[in-house]
Amino acid sequence: MDLMDINDYYLRKDEKPLDRIVNNGGFCGIFRTICCIGDSLSSGEFETIAPDGKHSYYDIYEQSWGQYIARMTGSTVYNFSKGGMTAKKYCSGFADENAFWSPMKAAQAYIIALGVNDMWEEGVKAGCIDDTADDNTFAGFYGTIIQRLKRISPDAKLFFVTQPREESDSDYQIKNKEAQRKILYGFAGKFTNSYVLDLYKYAPVYDKKFKENFFFNGHMNAAGYRLTADIIASYIDYIIRSSPEDFTASGLIGAGIDFGVQSGN
Template identity: 50%
Template sequence: MDFKDYMLKEGEKPLDKIVDDGGFTAILRTIAVVGDSLSSGEFEGTKEDGSKSYHDMFEYSWGQFIARACGSKVYNFSRGGMTAKEYCESWGEANGVWDEEKKAQAYIIALGVNDYFNQNQELGSVADIDLNDWRNNKKTIVGYYATIIQRYKQIQPDAKFFFVSMPKADEGAEERNQKGKKYRDMLQSLVDTFANSYLIDLYEYAPAYDEEYSRFFRLGGHLNPMGYLLTGKMISSYIDWIIRSNPKDFKQVGFIGTPYKNTVDKR
């Protein structure tokens, strides 16, 4: 074998290489997914009268597809309709997501559709963040998003964070795509603010949610089983690319959550 086959190729972009076994994502043995319906394996049903029903089926969530591919433990800290505001103000505490025994080595945060697109909450900026005390963060999307990061850093200081941007919609959705770009840029500002954080930029590198994609991978306004499986492959392949792009950052993930560190190896 040639070990260089597992290293980053010159000019390789995210999602150029799709891994079916999770790739180096598997070095993250505990992962928590913070998100909404698209992180919860939610399926959209219809009744005889035409009304819709929504069902979170976590075994079909992309997080659990990653768990099965990697053999890692993945927590679904998600629910259909979730916003960062609700997560911080009520749902998180009620569901024990800040509990010490549930801390993870990595957190994948995929929020924003309900906050920004459906409820038109104020986006805000990194100026809304008090880096010394999350309780003082302003009540904007950025403020709540940062609160989630800061609270998890309290219980797992060396954890890795991955922030997921939203894929583009079809060509007739220019206004939505412009909002998506603005949201992606906000996530990049959080990456620039918090250590050990990385952007999973599906806005730039994932397939657009156009008509052809939707025919195969969507069920109503949500994903179908194939769509959730494909999303799991994209997320894990992107994290694999991040790890191969920054191997030094991930050499000591085995020590996350332990009192141990290697202070000698500088390679």
């Protein structure tokens, strides 16, 4: 009898997050509503350069990695993002102006990919996980976002994305990326249902060859956003296969149903 090999769906021994790339979204598709909070890289932003050297930027949400995930999985994916976004800007008006805190826009999963612009924001330091928005730090604003999402969708799964490495990173950028990474791991330990998508450690380095293939001027091209969708979805698939017990009731998130207790099967 030729049985299906179910082992293909279990975590392999010594498997690392991006050892297996799923092109159809994999188990990321168990979330029927997903919200992407981020900046230009979450918005499918394209950068054009005119003959006179003028740079123009366009958020093409249909080309964002979030919408590629939507098309892969059939899930509804919301873009709560904009080019140039920071955690401070998100908390200081952007989310309110767009009604992103509305319970009507609650999701089963949130993918937060902020930090690229935050390191250049004047007067805003990295901070620590005990900071609040009043401390004017990246951690304080990021933590505020998490707390607001927890109130809107208490059982939702939260995924915090670290910045990938670039071959051209300066010492300042490396220092800030590592500081933000430490903060995100701290939040994952502090808040329930929270996980880190550690692109800094596991994603490809954005080197010259990578940018020749996946960038158009200073931002990604369509293939780059599609690749990023594969990376994000595959990482979430890995996390679900790593800790299946954390996701057994995911189909009930936001349904208004008490999860009760789980039998021993």
